[in-house]
Amino acid sequence: MSFRPTLPLHKKSSTAWLARQSRDPFVKARLSSPSSYRSRAAYKLIELNNKWGCFLSRPSLRSVVDLGAAPGGWSQVVAENFGWTHEAADNAEDFGLREETKVQKRGSWSTEPMNKTTRRGKIVALDLLPIMPIPGVQTLQMDFLAPGSARIVRDALKSPRNPEGTADIVLSDMAANFSGSKIRDSQMSLDICHAVFDFAKGALTVRTVDERGKASCGGILLLKHFAHPLLQEFRKEHLEPNFHLVHYIKPESSRADSAEGYWLCRGWLGRT
Numbered sequence: 001m002s003f004r005p006t007l008p009l010h011k012k013s014s015t016a017w018l019a020r021q022s023r024d025p026f027v028k029a030r031l032s033s034p035s036s037y038r039s040r041a042a043y044k045l046i047e048l049n050n051k052w053g054c055f056l057s058r059p060s061l062r063s064v065v066d067l068g069a070a071p072g073g074w075s076q077v078v079a080e081n082f083g084w085t086h087e088a089a090d091n092a093e094d095f096g097l098r099e100e101t102k103v104q105k106r107g108s109w110s111t112e113p114m115n116k117t118t119r120r121g122k123i124v125a126l127d128l129l130p131i132m133p134i135p136g137v138q139t140l141q142m143d144f145l146a147p148g149s150a151r152i153v154r155d156a157l158k159s160p161r162n163p164e165g166t167a168d169i170v171l172s173d174m175a176a177n178f179s180g181s182k183i184r185d186s187q188m189s190l191d192i193c194h195a196v197f198d199f200a201k202g203a204l205t206v207r208t209v210d211e212r213g214k215a216s217c218g219g220i221l222l223l224k225h226f227a228h229p230l231l232q233e234f235r236k237e238h239l240e241p242n243f244h245l246v247h248y249i250k251p252e253s254s255r256a257d258s259a260e261g262y263w264l265c266r267g268w269l270g271r272t
Ligand SMILES: C[S@@+](CC[C@H](N)C(=O)[O-])C[C@H]1O[C@@H](n2cnc3c(N)ncnc32)[C@H](O)[C@@H]1O
Pocket: 038, 039, 041, 042, 067, 068, 069, 070, 071, 072, 073, 074, 075, 126, 127, 128, 129, 142, 143, 144, 145, 173, 174, 175, 176, 177
């Protein structure tokens, strides 16, 4: 599926939008290659991963959850880091792509890694919208804010290597459609942050330190948010006490006029 942003309705704003798109280096990069990513957002995750210790390439990584994943750019980046390639996407059948009916009735797909050289980690991607299959990624079409969604995601994460269905990394680029009301939109963003944190606290692997002082990495949460008066309170109350390190990041590839930012939270301590 190619990602086709909808043109704004007003002529003046659509002209401005087209001009901005034509100047945007990340839009150009995305469109310049036939095997390019499905979304401009993919470049944000690539940038964050490269600048912050290549957390997606950790050899110990077993499980990644991508919340608000459509059209699938972030999942493509994670799948690449797990050893899946763009070429594989053209050849999805060869990778044992099959429809998954056990977990979700509507539009859910999963793959069985065939290549023993891949890391064989599990990637679960969730969105309200359907996501075209990505080799190595199991997708769930559902509302993350609906009751029971956490259990469905945990079930999808389970594997013989990970019987508890824990997540080493939880990514959330989730954003509700803009309603036009700034107050409502920023409240929605905070509600999403709370819901993602609640999921992460039940799912993330815990950072441990052994008797010789050697620490395991602990789970990572990458959480998108939009400006809200209570954001700092959320960070202080929920993120800082529970993670070894919390960073606020505005990636260069994030549009300067967007109120979005990301928290990269590393080393889940599981104190909550
Ligand atoms: C900015 S897009 C994500 C782009 C994605 N990271 C990529 O690289 O392609 C935000 C997504 O969040 C999804 N979303 C918003 N609210 C949601 C909810 N309650 N449950 C699931 N997905 C949701 C939207 O449908 C949308 O696809």
